[in-house]
Amino acid sequence: MAAGFAEAGADLELVGITKRFPGFTAIEDLDLRIPAGSFFALLGPSGCGKTTTLRLVAGLEQPTAGRILIGGRDVTNVKPYQRPVNTVFQSYALFPHMSVINNVAFGLRRRGIADPYGKAHEALQLVELDHLSNRRPQQLSGGQQQRVALARAVVNRPSLLLLDEPLGALDLKLRRQMQLELKSIQNEVGLTFVHVTHDQEEAMTMADTVAVMNKGAIEQMGAPEELYELPRTAFVANFLGQSNLFTGEVTSSGGPTGAAASIVVAVGGAKIEVPSERAQRHSGRVTIGVRPEKLVLHSSQPKKEAGTNVLGPGRITDVSFSGVSTQYQLVLPGFGLVTVFAQNMVFGPVVNLGAEVWVSWNVDHGFGLLDEPEVAPKFEPDTDTATIAAQARRELMAEIEEG
């Protein structure tokens, strides 16, 4: 059987993992190392292979190639019930024929750990549900069930706790509350958490390290701030928040912008400066970007200063008010659609639909990408083979059995 309680979280290492299902490849040659004790988020759109990765770690799926190591031990061929890993399932999967306390004590009893009910009650106290320990899961609300699922996994003190979109079914307010709760539980118990989600805000609020996954591979990995401020690829720039992206030829590189060296990109007749250290490529055709909240709107043409980029004039095509900020859409001839988030403060220009505006931003806020944005239709057609394959995979998942 599995070892006893883990003293602390363990490292998780994936080496050259490939997973193929009949007809498509879910994960292609994935290498990943998650240090012990961290809160790690795997972020990606549905069908990107993140849930498959989690299932491989849990042992519910066998990799086609590659190795999985937990705390340095190769567990690739270890059965799921012998791995020091517990999962909080997306559907919670609480046993409907058992009371809450029996659900929580299930893992402890299977391992023959002393005083399973005492420990189960402690775990329920941690999620503040001890008073409902004799209820059946289906008598609890969605949020309560989620907490029971968490207690049922945490009580085993696994080296690794896997969370498969556990907050997906909750409403926004409960979600926020649970995010904070999860984070504090992780601090309290000090285990390694691996969290799979498609919600970028959730990943950024909760995780120390975020890995953005796309099409079975990791696009970029790092601290949330790092990923947000300096995305390396167009996918990351658009999946993690919004970005204004421009593509053009590099006209000069190494030119001075104050102290730092920068590259200058010619886009639509204007020249845009990006610090060299914030650009992935320094020559040829490159895509550069800037976050919408970094842009400043001007109702008259601002003076061109060193250290700023100015574009304009353009016309406001859409204004949407969202409480703390207002989102402006403008069309800049030669640049296409540009999005600007402006804080709703007492000062600053308030512009109306159709107004003529200029935008400017600090050169230091721009970033240069490794690739170009794909020209993708807004909605993926759902008759293409990739979607059918993804659907087939989902169906397959539902049918997969133990072992």
Add this chain to the structure above:
Amino acid sequence: MAFAALGSATGTADRTPLKTSRVAMLLLLPGLAYLLLFFLTPLVSLVVTSVEQPVPFGDVGQFQLAFNLQNYAEIGLHYLPHFARAGLFAILATFFALLISYPLAYFIGVKARRWPALQAVLLTLVIAPFFVSFLLRTLAWKAIMSDDSTLVSVLRSLSILPSDGHLTGTWFSVVFGLTYNFIPFMTLPIYASLERLDLRYLEAGSDLYASPASTFWRVTVPLSAPGIVSGTLLTFIPASGDYINASSSFLGSVQTQMIGNVIQSKFLETEQYPTAAAMSVALMAVIVVLVAGYVATTGTEDLL
């Protein structure tokens, strides 16, 4: 009511608010009328008959109203072995039918989920025996197990059966026949609950350190308990009153007579209606008590 187990094979019962509207009562009427006419009336008649006594100096089969508990006493005096055999054979048949049906239902309901066509074919095969009359099928088994059959001669030459041994007319053949005849009744309800089994619970079990065997006993079996309870009831109740398999003209002999055979012969052959009625009432009472106890201990809590 405990008998709800018979009807519902679901794990989670819908708790829709109970509304007694006029329309609902109206819709219930045909069912109530049916029960009154074809269940309650015969039942009362049966109970009344069970305490009748023979008409003095009357013909065979002539009885009059009385309060004659002698009929019940007679069961205790002469027919306890038949009762015991009925119970024992029915329990054995239920046990073996469960042993055969559960893996079968598991295969059709869980393993074959990926191939709905195969599922349909297998289910059809399970109920296929119903296309042939119950009596014919039982007679066919009698032929297969008869003393001059290939099966018996092979068993004899292998010394599994003594050279003068029989298959028909033994406990074995009766239990075999009962098991065979009730397998569909056991398989279908179990299939119905396994077909809906959410495999994610099994994954959760293996994630929580339960071996496949442990997951089976602690997750799969409890979640299919409604099907098991319905299946065992649908097998045990009719099997304990069965009078075909154990009769001498089919798979049984005088030594294997069950209470059903006695009731049948008393009703139809020797026309001792009160004793037969008393036996029927007693059998019914025993079954009701057994089944209620069974459902109370196994079912309700897990059925929820």
